[in-house]
Amino acid sequence: MECPLLKTCNFFQDKMENMPATAGIMKKRYCLKDNSKCARFMVASTLGREKVPADLFPNQHDKAANLINNNG
Numbered sequence: 001m002e003c004p005l006l007k008t009c010n011f012f013q014d015k016m017e018n019m020p021a022t023a024g025i026m027k028k029r030y031c032l033k034d035n036s037k038c039a040r041f042m043v044a045s046t047l048g049r050e051k052v053p054a055d056l057f058p059n060q061h062d063k064a065a066n067l068i069n070n071n072g
């Protein structure tokens with residue numbers, strides 16, 4: 001299932017700095033398939049989109065979990 005945030009997500013839209021070489025793979029894995037495993041989506045869905053750090057990548061689950069635990 002496609003992530004509902006695709007159109008406005010800075011990661012999917014290639015608007016983040018230092019996009020990793022694996023960005024294409026991550027888009028397939030998270031954005032186009034299973035957003036429930038995406039660190040950005042985890043933060044957006046629990047704390048709100050405005051709380052998603054500008055530099056958070058979809059595979060940074062520990063960082064997302066820390067943010068959620070400290071803000072939730």
Ligand code: SF4
Nearest residue numbers: 003009031035038041
């Ligand atoms: S899965 Fe994550 S990175 Fe992809 S569009 Fe959704 S919030 Fe953005």
